[in-house]
Amino acid sequence: MDQTLIEVEGVTKSFVVRRRAGRLRRTREVVNAVAGLDFTVRRGEMVGYIGPNGAGKSTTVKMLTGILLPSTGRLRVAGADPVRDRVRLAQRMGVVFGQRTTLWWDLPLRDSYELARRIYRIPAGTYARNLDRCVELLELGPLLDVPVRQLSLGQRMRGDIAAALLHEPEVLYLDEPTIGLDVVSKRRVREFLAQTNAERGTTVLLTTHDLTDIEQLCSRVMVIDHGRVVYDGGLDGLHRQGRSERTLVVDLERELPPIELHGTRLVRREGTRQWLAFPASASAAPLVAELAGRYELRDLSVREPEIEDVIARMYGEAERTAATVARIG
Amino acid sequence: MYAAVCLRSFRRYSTYRAATWARVFTNTVFGFILTYTYIALWHVRPHLGGYDLSAAITYVWIGQGLLSLLAVGDLGALADLQTRIANGDVAVDLFRPVDQQRWWLAVDAGRAGYQLLTNALVPMLVGGLAFHLRLPQGSAVDVVAGWAATALALALALVVSYALRYLVALTGFWLLDLRGIQLVYYLTSCFFGGFFLPVTVFPPALEAVARALPFIAVFQVPADVFLQHDDAAGALGALGVQLAWAVVLLGLGRLVQSRAVRKVVVQGG
Amino acid sequence: MAETRSFVGGGAARWDVVHAVRCYGHIVRMWIRAALAYPASFWMTMAGNLAASGMDFVVIVVMFLHTHALGGWSLPQVAFLYGTSGVTLGLADIFVGSMDQLGVRVREGSVDTVLVRPVPALAQIAGDRFALRRIGRVLQSGAVLTWSLLRLDLSWTPLKVLVFASLVLCGTVIFGSVFVGGSACHFFMADAAEVQNSFTYGGATMLQYPPTIYARDIVRGTVFGVPLAFVNWLPALYLLGRDDPLGLPSWFRFASPLAALLCATAAGLLWRTGLRSYRSTGS
Structure with a gap:
């Protein structure tokens, strides 16, 4: 068949x-x-x-x-x-x-x-x-x-x-x-x-x-x-292809200097909360384990990348703005 | 501010082009149908109700022209108010520092202004091309006075119709389904307002009922003023009746509105 | 383009008409049940419909207070026209009248949900929002028609009975076709839905009065244009034994079935064209 x-x-x-x-x-x-x-x-x-x-x-x-x-x-x-x-x-x-x-x-x-x-x-x-x-x-x-x-x-x-x-x-x-x-x-x-x-x-x-x-x-x-x-x-x-990144949102027990963790980069820090980006193709598990071992955590969550961001990175901003619309008159 | 509201409403209605022309077409078709029934009747009774044939035909076309302008079949701009009452948005409006009755009158006037140029004028022009219509006539003074009185009567008719529709819309604070009351409003205003037949053609008892109701001020009066059906004193009296109904109904609207506000304040909508 | 054409020919043949009618019936039954779930509202709107359609007859009665004949026709004769016009329009309105909401559906995009079901779209859309309350017009017009028949004393013959039955049936089909054809136009111009009212409600109002009162060109238009004259005017000439104001051959009075067939065909073609245009534009 x-x-x-x-x-x-x-x-x-x-x-x-x-x-x-x-x-x-x-x-x-x-x-x-x-x-x-x-x-x-x-x-x-x-x-x-x-x-x-x-x-x-x-x-x-x-x-x-x-x-x-x-x-x-x-x-x-x-x-x-x-x-x-x-x-x-x-x-x-x-x-x-x-x-x-x-x-x-x-x-x-x-x-x-x-x-x-x-x-x-x-x-x-x-x-x-x-x-x-x-x-x-x-x-x-x-x-x-x-x-x-x-x-x-x-x-x-x-x-x-x-x-x-x-x-x-x-x-x-x-x-x-x-x-x-x-x-x-x-x-x-x-x-x-x-x-x-x-x-x-x-x-x-x-x-x-x-x-x-x-x-x-x-x-x-x-x-x-x-x-x-x-x-x-x-x-x-x-x-x-999209070099997309997921984000670890880390809530610490108290305010700390920027976290340095191999394979991630800090994108934002606000009070006790810090945002760490890592490649979406990588697994979050070892990162979470290491974080939990090194810091006192109140909460931890993983944020998925947005489709628009992935596609935007895939093809670059310039091409995205090119018009699909052909004006005929 | 109310002038700006009125202008904005005019612009908004001018964007509903296809719907407007569809309505004009329908009004024109009904104009033709009614004209022939009137011709048949006035052929047998040439001066029925105090109108000659040409006045009777004109009566039909004024009616078709004013049907949309006076929002007999729907609530006009107040359909929006009705929606806001139904979904509760009205609570926001009630606590704004604007007078609701005036605000919506301005909106409705903008709508009416647009429909005067389209729904009212076009069927009249078509009717005028197909049949001999009667315009205000007599000496120069009579003609000018006729047109001026018509403009005034029309403005008052719009206010009376607005005041009636405002009351209909406000019932939405107490009733869930407004279809019933809208239908009653449509039928009574069409029939007792004289849209189907002039009330002077009604049997005496029915005419007396019609003359005691406000609907006559919506259509019969402006039509009669335009057709110079009554002498100057009669026309002034008719305008007085319109004014009286406008005052009474607007006052009633305020009363009901304050009740509604209290209801919203007490029960939270 | 080749695909467009084959859609019309190939698809239609496979549509199971019996299944379509059955589905229409189920949809209708569901709506009736839903309406009867709120009996107070149902009876009120139905009484309202009855009163609304009765208003036209009050106007006719008021006219006859001033005259014995309108265009040479007596009150019972005009009542016959009024009754037949109202009954046929009312029946058509019950069966397919809710289709005049198609414009709204096109704008909302809810036509799409109809097109993914294995039943012709027409059967689904005609049954949607079926409103039994519209029977008010049929009942009211039927009462006027009964009164007129009692007053007219038509000296019934089998042929007259047949013509009368065909009047009701064909009149309903003609008005129904106008509803369907008019609704099909909503695919092209969703905002101009009201034009349709001129031909349905406007047409029915016109047919309430004798053809003799209208200009001959208008009557001719209802014979050879939108053939509303075949709804009740032409059969009524035979049933009431009156002369034809246009002087048409007498077989026209019996030609309503032919007119109904033509109307239904035209409406079907229009519907198909509308649906095809929807498929290529999606709006």
Whole structure:
């Protein structure tokens, strides 16, 4: 069996944006949201898709799900054209938009699932089994009879993810699934996704701003910037290329002179708190051990690098400011 | 300051272009439909309600022109106030050192100013091209007086309509769902204001009811002033009725507002 | 470009119509249940709708206080037009009227969530926010229609019954098509949603009065343009035994099914065009 699930070859997407400039004049601009994408995703892979705002992540997901038609290029999911075979493919995919719920706002959560059962024509046995699994793993039990509008963001996201998986899709697209969630919800969502991928072999493509998502879930990460894939590989490689740094935030018992620790550099000091940067590819464990041995600590935490910083360092500021927008007139 | 608020509101409404033209189109279509029903009726009864055919047709087009300007179907700029009441932002407004009733009147006046130039003028022009409309006429003095009185009547109509809508919006402090009261407001103001048919055409009992209600000051009065339906004394009397309603309703608005403030202070919104 | 074309041809054939209708039914049932969860609010808004649509009839009655005929038609005859116009618009409004909120959905971007489900977007959007309270207009117009039928004494024949039944059915389809076609335009101009009201509510108001009162060009426009005349005017000429002000061939009075079919086809094409434009612009 062919192991390739998603094929993207030379895909571009451009929009014409009309803007009012002054009282009567209007300018017409062509914005290249996606400017030549090439990648493939194999069955069972869990791929992180990251990039700054406006880089083309959402546009890519919209093209893969058949919402948007590519301007040029070839795009296949399970051998089918997502736009032409939208309805058939929809049966085989699950989609979660982080910012926008697919649940029915004024109705209890249970009703949305019941409707999904009918829309996706899920056999009764499969439906019951999948719902039970989601309810258990995502702890949805007490929420089933609550109208969706009364759910917190984290509860709603868990509800949305469950709704996307009831019909056992082969591929799951997640657009910013952890944005705005509390720590507990984030952890629960990540664990659930990892487990679903492992047990079911569900292919997962997730866009995110949160490098922790990638770190805990994805063996492969694709970075998109200015509508192109600029990195495709493991997370370690990304950190190496981006020379990204994590930060140890050290809270000491009392105010001390700057800490000198091999492999780190002090970036900030404020009262009893000090910030030490170290390469993201290095392990934090030996550093923490050494710190704990040498100093009396009140608290210690590791801060992950921001995606924007990593990418910015990767390509340098000058190139980032180059305009993607070609003015036509 | 209120002039600046008014101007800003005017500018803001002038950005809703597509929506404005859509509304103008709808008003114009309804103008044509109503005109033909009026022609059919006035064909049978040529001087019904004290209007000749040309005055009756003009009545229709004034109505379509003023529907948006006087915000009969919606709350006009007060829709924003209603939203602020619903989501609690109004608490902030109430403790600012500006008079709420005046502030929102300025905002609504800016809206009305823009809609006078679009929603009111365009259907009137289209109606004027398709049918013979009646403008203020008579001696030069009559014409000037007619237009001046119309301008005054229109300004007063806007204030009365504003005062009514202010009351409707303020009910949001006590009611959760305003759809019911808005619908009641829409129906009564359309019907008793004379938007569907002049109240002079109503059966006597119904006309008496309409004349006792404030809605007449919103539309029937400015239309009659424009059409010179009554003599000078009658027109002055009608303007007096408008003024009286404006004072009473604005006063009532203040009373309700102070109640609302007390409610917010005591219950915290 | 080749992909755009094939989407229209290939995709449509595979859409399971029965499944689409069933899903529409489920969505509708969910909304009714949700509305009935607040019975007081439901009955109040329904009574409001009833009163709102009744106001038009009060205007007609007031007019008939001053005359025995409007454009040569008596009050029961005008009431027949009023009733049929209101019932057909009301039914169309119930089934697909909430689609006029599509402009809002386009602006919010919530159309996307509809497009990732394996059911035609039309079935999902038509069922969304289904409002049973709109039945108020049907009930009120139905009452006026019943009164007019009792007063008119139409000496019913099987053909008349058939024409009457087709009037209700085809009228609903024509108004429904106007709703769908108008909503499809929201894909191109989300802010101008109100234009649609001119053809639905404006059209229904026009059909409440006899065709004889309007300029002939306007009536011609409703026969050969937006074919609203086929909703009730033309069948009513036959049912009430009146002359055609345009002097059209008499088969026009029986042509409502044809007009309904044409309208539905045009609306379907418009919808597909709208959806295609959404796919290429995403807005």
